[in-house]
Amino acid sequence: MTEPKHVHLGNLIRSKVEEHQMSVAEFARQIHCERSTVYYIFSQKSMDIARLMKISNVLNFDFINEIYLEKPSPATCIYQAKCPFFQRSV
Numbered sequence: 001m002t003e004p005k006h007v008h009l010g011n012l013i014r015s016k017v018e019e020h021q022m023s024v025a026e027f028a029r030q031i032h033c034e035r036s037t038v039y040y041i042f043s044q045k046s047m048d049i050a051r052l053m054k055i056s057n058v059l060n061f062d063f064i065n066e067i068y069l070e071k072p073s074p075a076t077c078i079y080q081a082k083c084p085f086f087q088r089s090v
Contacts, residue, residue, distance in 0.1 A: 007067050009052070010042040016059045030058045 017027050028038045031054050041047065041055070049064075056063050 010044040
């Protein structure tokens with residue numbers, strides 16, 4: 001695993017909530033917490049993995065992959081059959 005990108009996780013979560021045009025109250029309901037907790041989440045640079053996974057499911061966005069994993073590139077694909085950049089010639 002690589003070093004995490006320097007991303008303010010709370011800001012990223014807030015932007016995804018806004019992209020979904022979801023109110024803070026609705027987001028709080030879906031992650032089973034109070035609205036005040038959502039504002040706390042928005043202020044956090046990091047958080048525990050269980051909460052992040054729940055948020056990822058609600059927002060249909062893989063925060064863990066976005067922050068911690070490098071995106072594959074043609075030069076770094078070891079298993080070409082599974083690499084999104086690998087295309088077989090027909």
